[in-house]
Every structure is written in structure tokens, then in C-alpha cells.
Amino acid sequence: MDIFPDSLSLWPRLALVLGMVVAAHICVRIIRIVSNQIAGRMMDRSLAKAKTINSLVTSTIVFMLYFAAVGIALTELGVPLTAYFASASVIGLAVAFGSQGVVQDVVTGVTAVLADQFDVGEMVEINGQAGIVEKMGIRFTVLRNAFGARVMIPNRTIGNVIVYPRGYVRILADVSLPDDPALAAQVADKARQVAGMIHDELPGVLRAPLEFLGPFESLAGGQYLRIKFRVWPGRNGVVETVFRQRLVPALRLLDPDFADWMVTVNLEIDDSNENSRHW
Numbered sequence: 388m389d390i391f392p393d394s395l396s397l398w399p400r401l402a403l404v405l406g407m408v409v410a411a412h413i414c415v416r417i418i419r420i421v422s423n424q425i426a427g428r429m430m431d432r433s434l435a436k437a438k439t440i441n442s443l444v445t446s447t448i449v450f451m452l453y454f455a456a457v458g459i460a461l462t463e464l465g466v467p468l469t470a471y472f473a474s475a476s477v478i479g480l481a482v483a484f485g486s487q488g489v490v491q492d493v494v495t496g497v498t499a500v501l502a503d504q505f506d507v508g509e510m511v512e513i514n515g516q517a518g519i520v521e522k523m524g525i526r527f528t529v530l531r532n533a534f535g536a537r538v539m540i541p542n543r544t545i546g547n548v549i550v551y552p553r554g555y556v557r558i559l560a561d562v563s564l565p566d567d568p569a570l571a572a573q574v575a576d577k578a579r580q581v582a583g584m585i586h587d588e589l590p591g592v593l594r595a596p597l598e599f600l601g602p603f604e605s606l607a608g609g610q611y612l613r614i615k616f617r618v619w620p621g622r623n624g625v626v627e628t629v630f631r632q633r634l635v636p637a638l639r640l641l642d643p644d645f646a647d648w649m650v651t652v653n654l655e656i657d658d659s660n661e662n663s664r665h666w
Contacts, residue, residue: 411456491543496525499545510551510620513540517620519554533591533619555594555617556654558626562634563649564602564610565642573641575602575612581634582614585626592622615655627652 505511507520516538518530530538562578564571579599586597598615605611616626631650638645
């Protein structure tokens with residue numbers, strides 16, 4: 388099948404074929420520019436999925452344009468379309484077989500986007516890697532972890548996903564206060580001081596400033612001070628051990644009768660479905 392008239396000689400035909408290929412390349416450039424402009428306007432995290440789909444659609448259109456341009460050019464050079472499609476099919480099968488991982492990345496990435504598993508900006512834990520979703524790509528999902536490092540996870544390896552909509556794990560530390568008001572004030576001040584030291588020394592663990600609440604009255608009639616730590620997922624053990632190990636000896640210097648059980652550190656459990664998603 389000839390695109391150009393048979394009366395044209397070889398060199399004009401080659402010039403027209405070259406012009407057609409250049410025109411296809413210009414169309415590709417225009418499509419990419421428009422696509423980037425559309426993606427640039429999608430700054431809101433709710434449009435992150437649209438950006439991913441936009442990237443996939445753009446790549447598909449670009450491939451089709453190049454494929455058609457090469458096919459038409461080869462036809463004008465005397466290569467039958469049947470031979471071109473047959474060769475492309477064989478090469479496509481070979482490439483698909485050799486790049487199964489890439490295909491799995493694309494399929495899993497699109498599935499994750501359409502299934503609304505997680506979103507850009509959310510705190511997630513994927514296959515044991517915790518971080519904030521920075522990018523949802525066709526091949527990779529990029530997380531920013533507690534150390535500020537970028538973690539690139541191939542989409543095909545995405546299995547167990549835990550989403551933390553609040554963006555952190557909350558730890559509650561309750562410190563029992565003595566009955567003596569003056570001593571209770573000293574214990575509370577020391578607890579705040581030690582907690583503040585933990586906050587300054589472990590910036591890669593805590594996600595937000597500390598919160599001091601109370602004093603509250605316990606069921607037994609005593610009083611206690613509550614300290615809220617907001618930490619990265621999987622890092623709560625550091626706060627639980629370091630905080631208690633530093634606080635209890637410091638409080639015993641103020642009150643020799645202060646016991647280990649008077650400082651409790653626990654994870655806050657929220658039963659509402661709005662604050663937890665597990666895939």
C-alpha cells in the first residue's frame with residue numbers, strides 16, 4: 388500500500404518519508420509538552436492518580452505515533468505491512484518475555500491507582516518500608532522515609548500495604564504523680580524535661596512536637612501526667628525504651644520510692660475505621 392503517488396521518484400519519496408517522520412516526532416513533542424502542562428496544574432494530592440493515568444495515556448499515544456510512522460516509512464521503502472506487523476509481533480513477544488517485570492510494574496501500578504490503595508502525601512508502610520508517598524509512577528512508587536531518603540519500590544513487589552491517615556503512630560506515656568503537690572510538680576517538670584531531650588535527640592523518630600496533658604485523675608484516685616509522642620511507624624520501640632530508661636532513674640533521684648510501674652508507655656489504639664486502612 389503506497390501513501391504517495393507512484394509517479395514520484397526515489398529521492399522525493401525519501402524526502403516525503405523523512406518529512407512524515409519529522410512531523411510525527413514534532414507531534415510527539417507537542418503531546419509531551421501538553422501532557423507536562425496538564426500534569427503541572429495537578430498540584431493537589433487528590434489529582435495524583437490523574438497524573439499517573441495521564442502519563443500512561445501519553446506514553447501509549449507516543450508509542451502508537453512512532454509505530455505508525457515507522458510502518459508507513461518502511462512501506463514506502465518497499466517493506467510490506469504484513470512483514471512489518473509480523474516482525475513487530477515477534478519482537479514484541481521477545482521484548483515482553485524479557486521484560487516481564489516491567490509489564491508487572493505497569494499493571495500493578497495502574498491497579499493500585501484505580502483501586503485507590505493509597506495517595507500521594509499519605510503515610511504508608513509497604514512491604515516493611517514506612518514513609519510518605521512522594522510519587523506514584525507507572526513503574527515505581529517513591530517513598531520519603533524517616534531519614535529523608537527516597538525509597539523506590541517496584542510496583543510489582545507491592546503486597547501488604549498499611550495506610551496511616553493521621554500521618555504518624557501515637558504513643559501515650561503516663562507518669563504517676565506523688566500525692567505531695569510540691570513533689571508532684573517536680574516530677575512533672577522532670578518528665579517534661581526528659582521528654583524534651585528525647586524530642587531534640589531523635590528528630591528522625593518524631594513526626595510532630597510533643598503534647599503534654601493533665602494532670603488527670605486515675606481510677607485509683609491518684610494523678611498522672613500524660614505525654615503524647617507522634618512517631619514514624621515502626622519507630623515506637625525507640626521512644627518506649629529510651630524514654631523509660633532515662634525518666635525512671637531521674638525521678639528516683641527526686642523520690643526514692645518511685646517504681647518502674649509508675650511510668651507506662653503504650654500505643655494509642657483508635658477503633659474508628661477512618662483512621663486505619665489495611666490492604
